[in-house]
Amino acid sequence: MLNTPDEHEHQEIRDAIRSLCTQFPDEYFRKIDEQRAYPEAFVDVLMGAGWLSAMIPEEYGGSGLGLTAASVIMEEINRSGGNSGAVHGQMYNMSTLLRNGSKAQKDKYLPAIAAGKLRIQSMAVTEPTTGTDTTKIKTSAVKKDGRYLVNGQKVWISRVQHSDLMILLARTTPLSEVKKKSEGMSIFIVDLHAAIGNGLTVRPIPNLVNHETNELFFDNLEIPEENLIGEEGKGFKYILDGLNAERTLIAAECIGDGYWFIERATKYANERIVFDRPIGKNQGVQFPIADAFIEIEAANLMRFKACELFDAQQPCGAQANMAKYLAAKASWEAANVCMQTHGGFGFANEYDIERKFRETRLYQVAPISTNLIFSYVAEHLLGLPRSF
Numbered sequence: 001m002l003n004t005p006d007e008h009e010h011q012e013i014r015d016a017i018r019s020l021c022t023q024f025p026d027e028y029f030r031k032i033d034e035q036r037a038y039p040e041a042f043v044d045v046l047m048g049a050g051w052l053s054a055m056i057p058e059e060y061g062g063s064g065l066g067l068t069a070a071s072v073i074m075e076e077i078n079r080s081g082g083n084s085g086a087v088h089g090q091m092y093n094m095s096t097l098l099r100n101g102s103k104a105q106k107d108k109y110l111p112a113i114a115a116g117k118l119r120i121q122s123m124a125v126t127e128p129t130t131g132t133d134t135t136k137i138k139t140s141a142v143k144k145d146g147r148y149l150v151n152g153q154k155v156w157i158s159r160v161q162h163s164d165l166m167i168l169l170a171r172t173t174p175l176s177e178v179k180k181k182s183e184g185m186s187i188f189i190v191d192l193h194a195a196i197g198n199g200l201t202v203r204p205i206p207n208l209v210n211h212e213t214n215e216l217f218f219d220n221l222e223i224p225e226e227n228l229i230g231e232e233g234k235g236f237k238y239i240l241d242g243l244n245a246e247r248t249l250i251a252a253e254c255i256g257d258g259y260w261f262i263e264r265a266t267k268y269a270n271e272r273i274v275f276d277r278p279i280g281k282n283q284g285v286q287f288p289i290a291d292a293f294i295e296i297e298a299a300n301l302m303r304f305k306a307c308e309l310f311d312a313q314q315p316c317g318a319q320a321n322m323a324k325y326l327a328a329k330a331s332w333e334a335a336n337v338c339m340q341t342h343g344g345f346g347f348a349n350e351y352d353i354e355r356k357f358r359e360t361r362l363y364q365v366a367p368i369s370t371n372l373i374f375s376y377v378a379e380h381l382l383g384l385p386r387s388f
């Protein structure tokens with residue numbers, strides 16, 4: 001395995017996840033990808049061992065660890081050849097509930113989530129007609145007789161078919177009636193089993209990667225009042241906190257992907273003989289690998305900075321965004337280098353490079369696209385005029 005400077009961070013967790021992942025070799029994930037299936041056996045083992053409850057406090061049956069530890073778990077899954085995209089929702093959605101939920105909600109859900117009996121893998125924010133312009137979402141939740149009636153549409157909502165609960169962002173006050181456009185939105189816990197077929201319709205979207213994701217249609221879906229998380233109208237603020245966790249975890253997954261690509265590229269460059277010498281002896285082959293490795297190392301520093309701030313309950317929006325940008329860029333560069341180093345063999349499914357290549361490409365677009373990170377940095381860090 002590659003010797004990396006941050007190897008010592010949470011070494012016990014790294015060793016445990018690596019050991020768990022040896023039960024799920026490349027062939028397992030390759031087959032799941034070919035079949036467009038869900039890695040159920042892998043998720044069962046991961047959940048059964050309590051790894052997805054890492055951030056749940058011990059009083060609720062979790063391990064009480066922070067985002068740093070959680071990010072190491074995600075990183076190691078991707079570094080071992082798997083894809084944390086199948087499970088990462090459990091980590092960041094749980095953190096939204098943990099930070100903003102009432103005592104009654106935490107008592108009701110967290111022990112079951114910690115025990116691996118409940119999955120909270122989905123978060124529904126994106127809408128087809130508003131895209132990244134989140135404050136313009138049209139899905140509404142209107143309070144009536146002790147419940148909310150939800151109408152509208154969402155798109156690209158992941159893991160709905162492998163989740164029991166979903167966090168939903170909806171407008172509770174029309175945009176025209178709020179002082180600030182970020183006000184008047186609320187978040188809810190949706191019991192998916194009760195909702196599907198009773199006001200919620202789910203339509204899967206076939207896509208580039210094996211990432212189960214869907215269109216959602218809400219037609220007078222009833223949500224009990226007690227499923228509102230925090231205060232009505234403050235949902236955007238709560239969701240941002242969860243998004244910072246999500247961006248940081250995804251940065252860690254990209255770091256894991258990056259190391260995977262570098263390891264594969266290095267191994268192949270040492271073994272493949274062309275013109276009577278290993279291809280890695282050529283500077284034209286080895287320098288791009290070294291370049292990609294340096295980029296991953298730099299991104300990793302920002303990832304740990306974002307984790308540290310989040311765990312200290314300090315503002316971390318800038319670092320979470322920058323970590324996600326740097327790590328997604330670095331993993332994509334490493335993916336390209338790995339593909340190029342393998343020549344034609346990089347295209348063969350049995351090398352798994354084309355699968356990981358597709359998987360890591362997603363993170364330039366989701367959960368936030370690169371341009372939107374640039375505009376965040378330009379406006380919030382550099383004081384440039386808002387561009388939209």
Ligand SMILES: Cc1cc2nc3c(=O)[nH]c(=O)nc-3n(C[C@H](O)[C@H](O)[C@H](O)COP(=O)(O)OP(=O)(O)OC[C@H]3O[C@@H](n4cnc5c(N)ncnc54)[C@H](O)[C@@H]3O)c2cc1C
Pocket residue numbers: 122123124125126130131132133155156157158159207211213362365366367368369370371372375387388
């Ligand atoms: C596989 C997958 C899974 C997903 N899972 C989820 C999920 O579970 N839950 C969820 O809520 N969402 C999910 N998403 C949605 C994802 O977060 C969005 O696709 C992403 O935020 C981009 O939004 P959009 O697709 O609407 O692009 P748009 O907002 O339509 O933007 C299109 C392009 O234009 C650029 N652009 C737009 N406005 C500007 C501007 N002002 N300046 C410069 N550039 C601009 C964007 O950067 C982007 O490149 C998922 C998406 C995918 C592909």
